[in-house]
Amino acid sequence: MNMVSEFEDNQHHASKTVIIRSDQQALETAHALAEQIAEGASLRDANRTLPRAEMNLISRSGLLAITIPKDHGGADVSANTLAKVGVLLSEADSSIGQIPQNHLYSIETLRLVGTAKQREFFYRRILQGARLGNAVAETGTPTSTAKHRKTRLIETADGLHIQGKKAYCTGALMSDWIAVFVKDAQDYQHMAYVPVDAKGLTLYDDWDAMGQRSTGSGTALFDDVPVLAEHVLPFQRIFDEPSRLGPFAQLWHTSIQVGIARAALKDLKCFVTTKARPWIDSGAERASDDVLSLFDAGALQVDLHAAEALLEEAAYRVEDLKSNAPAEALATASVAVAQAKVLATELALKASSKLVELAGAQSSLAQYNLDRHWRNARTHTLHDPVRWKFATLGDYYLNDKLPPRRGYI
Known part of the structure; x- marks a missing residue:
């Protein structure tokens, strides 16, 4: 069976996304994908081309769902297997290797502080091929006031909204959901998840660094972006x-x-x-x-x-x-x-x-x-x-x- 060809055939059909069931299957999949991804790595770097097709391929392969717990349908692979997958993808193309980092970070965050309902909601979508990007780093300079450098979660009469600006949003341009670090009125840090097509959310393809050129680590602007309360996690609790x-x-x-x-x-x-x-x-x-x-x-x-x-x-x-x-x-x-x-x-x-x-x-x-x-x-x-x-x-x-x-x- 040509594993890569099967993935390509399925990349536009979420219902056909492969479900990886074991550590061995995860490593075999990573090896197969790495060989294909490596072919265009140099050209993508030279042209600053976002690896949209390659990320679709990875999503449909099931590789981005391998840390989801078994009771939610995932393989829950070992940390050692996960590290080996990271090495394989990064050896093929380090920009592509970096993109899943925040996606995996979100899966682990959900495992640690998400409610049963939140885990079920997001894990099911990830198993179907959804990708989670990030909006974590604040913009601004050290001379900016703390208030202006923090993206805020604002409670209004018609629900929760996000106001702020983030930089280095790796993978956001190629994701379905954005994980956003926000602080509420009490300065408590949360992780809020918003869909990429949310009203008031603008993603800029303005990443122009000398390296990791194809990570899509641009800027995200949140202009009164609505977010559901059930899509907000108490992130600060993780480090308490x-x-x-x-x-x-x-x-x-x-x-x-x-x-x-x-x-x-x-x-x-x-x-x-x-x-x-x-x-x-x-x-x-x-x-x-x-x-x-x-x-x-x-x-x-x-x-x-x-x-x-x-x-x-x-x-x-x-x-x-x-x-x-x-x-x-x-x-x-x-x-x-x-x-x-x-x-x-x-x-x-x-x-x-x-x-x-x-x-x-x-x-x-x-x-x-x-x-x-x-x-x-x-x-x-x-x-x-x-x-x-x-x-x-x-x-x-x-x-x-x-x-x-x-x-x-």
Whole structure:
């Protein structure tokens, strides 16, 4: 059976969306999709083309519903399987790899603080292929007043409305629902879900960063947008008590960096063994026999395997928190994910830089677009600064201070 062709045939028929039932099926699906997605990754990056068709393909494959609990019809795959899926998609195209992060974050948020009715409503739609984008980050500068920098949930005589503006809304332009961080009159934080065609909601395709060009991370404007009370979750409650949401979210971000590193190293091997020329003083007939290049390639492989091992260990610790997240276990998981993220981040940047260095001057030509790996790695690393992870890790080891309960640790 041609799995990809079947997905393409079904992509406009929600009733035919595949339901993934196991971890093995999830990984097989991810492998099949990654092969197809990789084909157009460079061209999409060069042209800033939104991967609408590819995201439809992923939705209809059932891959975006694999963390839905079994009692709601999902596969409820392990955190380790989820991380592997993230690596596969990100190796194929890191922009596509980043888009599901907030979708999966929302599924986990619903599991943690959603009511039975809310879970049933949204999980059913996700199983049918619906995608959840995000509107989380506030616009404005540090000199703006706090009031003007917060998107508000306003209670009126005719119901709840959202007023504000958000930036970096990854995937929103290709989603069916937008998850919005809002604060009420008491400054309590909620997660509100609004359909993309809601009155007063405007999405702008204005993301022009140097990397991750096809994530659709534009701006969202909420001008008195109505939202149903049953579509609002008490998000702040998640961090009032220990929960795995923070390390769970960071696990996928780590998988993106590992995927970028793998993609860069794959291109490095291809270019050095087929196109690059050896340096005149190396005495080698082929660039792949240059002893200094061999040293760098070997060191990068060691770092890659170390990053993959740390990612797997972190995933197991996150999985252990699914049903219970005591403070110490949560701290251990957060630390494990932070360590994996630090190494994966440094590796992605180094591997993507060494790719061009070892491949030589020809590799810098625009026709190869090899610089996209570094641009993607550098752009994605700005999501949350690694320097603060080092500080958090140091504080934990030296002073026994538990990491903060946040979505970025």
